[in-house]
Amino acid sequence: MPPSLLIALRFLGARKRAMLMSLTGIVFGVAFFVITQAQTAGFEAYFIKTILGVNGMVRIEDRIQSTRAITATEGSSFSIAVEGSVKYIPGIQHPKVVIDALNGFAEVTAASPVIRGNATLIANFREYDTKPYGIELDTFLNVSDLDTQIIDGSIKAFGESPYALIVGARIAKRMNLQVGDSVLLDGPGEPQRYRVAAIFETGIDQVDRERVYLHLSAIRTLLNKPTGASFIQINLLDPSLAPALAPRIEQAVSHSTMAWQEREKTWLQVFSVLRISSALTISTIIFISGLGMFNTLVMIVVDKTREIAILRSMGYTRADISRIFMLQGGIVVVVGVVLGCAAAALGTYTLSHIPIRIRGIFASDHFVVLWDPWHYVAAAVIATIVVLIASYFPSRRAARLEPGAVIRGSSS
Amino acid sequence: MSLLRVENLHRHLGEGDTRCHALRGVGFTIEGGRTYAIAGHSGSGKSTLLYLIGLLDIPDEGRIWVGDRETSRLTDDERTAVRNEHMGFVFQFHFLLKEFTALENVMLPMRKLGRLSEEAMRAKASDLLTAVGLGDKTRRLGTQLSGGEQQRVAIARALANDPSLILADEPTGNLDHTNADRVFALLSDIAHQRGQALLMVSHNPDLANRCDHVFRMQDGVILA
Ligand SMILES: Nc1ncnc2c1ncn2[C@@H]1O[C@H](COP(=O)(O)OP(=O)(O)OP(=O)(O)O)[C@@H](O)[C@H]1O
Ligand SMILES: [Mg+2]
Numbered sequence: 235m236p237p238s239l240l241i242a243l244r245f246l247g248a249r250k251r252a253m254l255m256s257l258t259g260i261v262f263g264v265a266f267f268v269i270t271q272a273q274t275a276g277f278e279a280y281f282i283k284t285i286l287g288v289n290g291m292v293r294i295e296d297r298i299q300s301t302r303a304i305t306a307t308e309g310s311s312f313s314i315a316v317e318g319s320v321k322y323i324p325g326i327q328h329p330k331v332v333i334d335a336l337n338g339f340a341e342v343t344a345a346s347p348v349i350r351g352n353a354t355l356i357a358n359f360r361e362y363d364t365k366p367y368g369i370e371l372d373t374f375l376n377v378s379d380l381d382t383q384i385i386d387g388s389i390k391a392f393g394e395s396p397y398a399l400i401v402g403a404r405i406a407k408r409m410n411l412q413v414g415d416s417v418l419l420d421g422p423g424e425p426q427r428y429r430v431a432a433i434f435e436t437g438i439d440q441v442d443r444e445r446v447y448l449h450l451s452a453i454r455t456l457l458n459k460p461t462g463a464s465f466i467q468i469n470l471l472d473p474s475l476a477p478a479l480a481p482r483i484e485q486a487v488s489h490s491t492m493a494w495q496e497r498e499k500t501w502l503q504v505f506s507v508l509r510i511s512s513a514l515t516i517s518t519i520i521f522i523s524g525l526g527m528f529n530t531l532v533m534i535v536v537d538k539t540r541e542i543a544i545l546r547s548m549g550y551t552r553a554d555i556s557r558i559f560m561l562q563g564g565i566v567v568v569v570g571v572v573l574g575c576a577a578a579a580l581g582t583y584t585l586s587h588i589p590i591r592i593r594g595i596f597a598s599d600h601f602v603v604l605w606d607p608w609h610y611v612a613a614a615v616i617a618t619i620v621v622l623i624a625s626y627f628p629s630r631r632a633a634r635l636e637p638g639a640v641i642r643g644s645s646s
Numbered sequence: 647m648s649l650l651r652v653e654n655l656h657r658h659l660g661e662g663d664t665r666c667h668a669l670r671g672v673g674f675t676i677e678g679g680r681t682y683a684i685a686g687h688s689g690s691g692k693s694t695l696l697y698l699i700g701l702l703d704i705p706d707e708g709r710i711w712v713g714d715r716e717t718s719r720l721t722d723d724e725r726t727a728v729r730n731e732h733m734g735f736v737f738q739f740h741f742l743l744k745e746f747t748a749l750e751n752v753m754l755p756m757r758k759l760g761r762l763s764e765e766a767m768r769a770k771a772s773d774l775l776t777a778v779g780l781g782d783k784t785r786r787l788g789t790q791l792s793g794g795e796q797q798r799v800a801i802a803r804a805l806a807n808d809p810s811l812i813l814a815d816e817p818t819g820n821l822d823h824t825n826a827d828r829v830f831a832l833l834s835d836i837a838h839q840r841g842q843a844l845l846m847v848s849h850n851p852d853l854a855n856r857c858d859h860v861f862r863m864q865d866g867v868i869l870a
Binding site: 237240241244245247248540541543544545546547548549550551552553554636637638641642 | 815
């Protein structure tokens, strides 16, 4: 063992109680930091997973119609973007053409056309306003998690009947609907009778309260829309590709195209603010421990002034003395981070098993956590920086002591 | 070649009104295997001189040779290395590190020098403590030893790296007559046996006169 480490350990022992306080602070600080990050990141990740499973990674909507001035340059790659010169025409007139064009994008793994509208659901002598979604089941399952959102009935039953319906959990509850019940949907086209094949729950309140899924062919009659689609929902190899890809798709297919990050900006911002503010709040625990540590080290330096002088006289250099005090900080931070991370892992595990019913922006029956090694790294880095700063000044003070002056002062 | 030589040392201490010319041109040489005392009235500059020789302080003027090495241009780290290897200090207050046992205290200078294995350091420290009559108390902490015993541990520690020069500032100042006598005899015997030089500041004229040579100081100079 290098002598400075040995001396550091013994000096720490001299202020055991004060050092244990700082150590405890660092352990708690690190643990709480990781736990709150695991939790906020967990909720964020779960929210993203939910939202992607419901509304997809990228949506192509509304056709972009250029004004005359720009169509005049048709044929050349030259284009002018002028505010107000672009008109959006709702919906997609030729979904097949657009989907075919998507074949040119290797990142796109699936695309599915959807028709959206409004209809009144009538059952048990009551009426309820819904937003029916006409889907092409096979492809839609590739761009959503509809299959895992089913809480009653089955996707299979839906697939087998052209007049089957999947209703949101909140609608089912309000209208007292069971799988197998018959309901009437009244839209701009012809009213039609459907059978409830399944009930889904996404956890997103608004979706569960107003959305019903029916087959594309059925919704055409219901809404009197014999052709086209309202939007095309797209799945990618990786959700993180969406922001870069969306503008390219938009250019290629001349339809407004939005990535999920853009669409869910508000919520994503809420989550990131939450994460940063909890990180800052919890970091204060670490800062305060650092302050305590600083105090204790200064006390040790004052306490050990003669010992430092005698160590210097017997051949320990300024760097050795400085190292003795930096090492005291180092020992505390290493032990603190190790214990803190262990406590964090235990706490995160326990938290993830605490039952709590969450509905509104996603559905969960327990705390959601995200295991991310970077949370541990971040906590360790913060603790290390704080303790290094807290140890630096006392160690410098110790190193600067003049052994001659100290010994002269204490022997007269 | 002499073990240590000083030439025309001057040292001012304090600032402003309290500034005082503590050393006014001191010079002498010290040979190995001999004992030297610095005697003189309080305030005559004895400690100041000893700290300069021990490279714990820097003279305003004059030179100090340790062996053939002139020390005025050495860096702090180099001076520290010279102390580690060539000098052993004993002060009026023993300055044992109280979290360490007697044995560990004696091992501290050896650890810094880093020339011996852990076992060899242990054995040597144990021998040194036996030599100062504490062979049976090596595992005691400083707080579990009497004042005289602590001072003997400090002597053992000063001898740890076989220094060529032992510098002692009133090593017996804090001890009763019997203990003072023992500690002095110990220092003087060891110096003679091992060929080390002892330079000791002492108020005690009796002890000073038992040294091979006495420097008498007055007002910052050594009287002929
Ligand atoms: N920090 C200081 N500032 C100003 N003057 C000082 C300082 N330290 C010591 N002195 C003065 O320097 C002179 C020499 O001091 P020094 O400690 O060397 O004396 P000494 O011979 O060791 O005395 P003693 O026998 O009492 O230990 C004294 O006159 C003292 O007053
Ligand atoms: Mg003195």
